[in-house]
Amino acid sequence: MQARRAAAFLLASGSLLLLAACGADDFDENEKKAIRSLSLAALPERPIDPSNRVSGDPRAAAFGALLFTDTGLSGNASMSCATCHKPERQFQDDLPRGVGAAETDRRTMPLAGVAWSPWQFWDGRRDSLWAQALAPLEDAREHAGNRTAFAHHLAARHARRYAELFGPLPALDHLPADAGPKGTPAERAAWAAMSPDDREAVNRVFSNLGKALAAFEETLRPPQTRFDRFAAAMLEGREPEAGNDLSDLEREGLKLFIGKANCLECHNGPRFTDDHFHNTGVPPVAGRADDAGRADGIAEVLADPFNCLGTYSDAEPDACTALRFMRRDRAAMQRAYKTPSLRGAASRPPYMHAGQFASLDEVIDHYSRAPAAVSGRTELRGVVLTERGRKALVAFLKTLDPQRASDP
């Protein structure tokens, strides 16, 4: 009788423990709230950029798509945005640092979800997609083009489409073939010799080129992943469809991600980013120019003539909230970089702003060691992870990947 009683007790409590260890019930209410906040269901409607009057316009997006792959927009007529932002590779290039006319200092960023991002670039030195697009166009290591050449190219190849969106192009025939404030010494001299009205007219065309490109980039939404389908099922209290469940290891990784490993501190919301800048002690690449990250980005975005408060912006100054209330504390932003989205990250190594880490294992190792930063102070405190915990985090990150066979 005594033994039976014990057995019955064991059976009852055992079944209770089992219940707690599997099924959707292994996430408590707080965890479910966190899972919902990470899923695509929590993604707000695509924002309209008030500084870009063709933001959200499908005709502008179609024109922008054309321009995105137009090699005519480069110094040697062989380079386009798509050279580095490869559409079939999540709009990035799998290299540690992007290579245009020459190698750049940073890694090419994927573009899914950029419309939701208040700051562009690893250091946020631009405050809109259209202002961002202008930077690579006249960067000597990227497109290596110049402003009058872009205007002439639009007149020769895209005059009708341009006019439909922005009105007719100004008279350009009297302008030099190659002139711009950022180019070679000859191009800069030619730019300085132009009348202020002509420079202004060309700048306007140049900014509109950026606005059409931006309208296209805005349409790049983060695709659904297995994690999103799992989250949707869990939140509706039903079993995930075949192939959309998460394994025990993946669930453990998810639990760690939203719990003890503190990843949610920065990688939060449906894009897995807080849209802010953090020093995480990622080491610089040996032999490269010093990189202060956001500390330099602050002054640069304020000085950008194409920012939201500038002459070429279509926004009322009041609407420029990101810029007006920007944190300007330079010292706190030393070697801080924009938190990247983790959607799709698993299938596109290398990682970090200059491709410092070759694999997710190296990334997780960095988070557990939390080394001191070479300058500024790292915000990481180090997480203690078991061997299984590390595997679990990596397994979870893979569920955010749209490239898997099960995720069309």
Next chain:
Amino acid sequence: MSSQAETGKNRFILALFGLVIAAVAVYAGYRLLAPPPPQIDVTYNTVSADGLYQVTFETDLQPVPVGETHAWILTVTTPDGAPVSDAEIAVDGGMPAHGHGLPTEPKVTENLGEGRYRVEGMRFNMGGHWEIRVGISATPGLDEAKFNIDL
């Protein structure tokens, strides 16, 4: 009733008893491990540290959002309810548990009169416990009010 049925029933009661004990044990364990409920003021209405001002806020988005820049209306009165309409106000804050500040620099952009002030540029970049400090300088003196917000 046969003794067989009797034992069956007993066994069932015992199992039920075991289940209850297990549930209690799990609940006790949970209470033991879960952090104690925070003993902090979570209302959007507070008195400044030296008691000079009564401060409340409303937000233009409800509930207070994470990851979205939004505006607050602060209302400042004396403890007996008279509006303080000549105040200089500074807003700052952060997450004490994580040792970081706000991702933005909010500012008072408009004095709406009747002790009401529009604060723009409020932004919280993660869920959790935030502390917002409102520095107030007006005729009654300099004082600071603090709001605790759980997002």
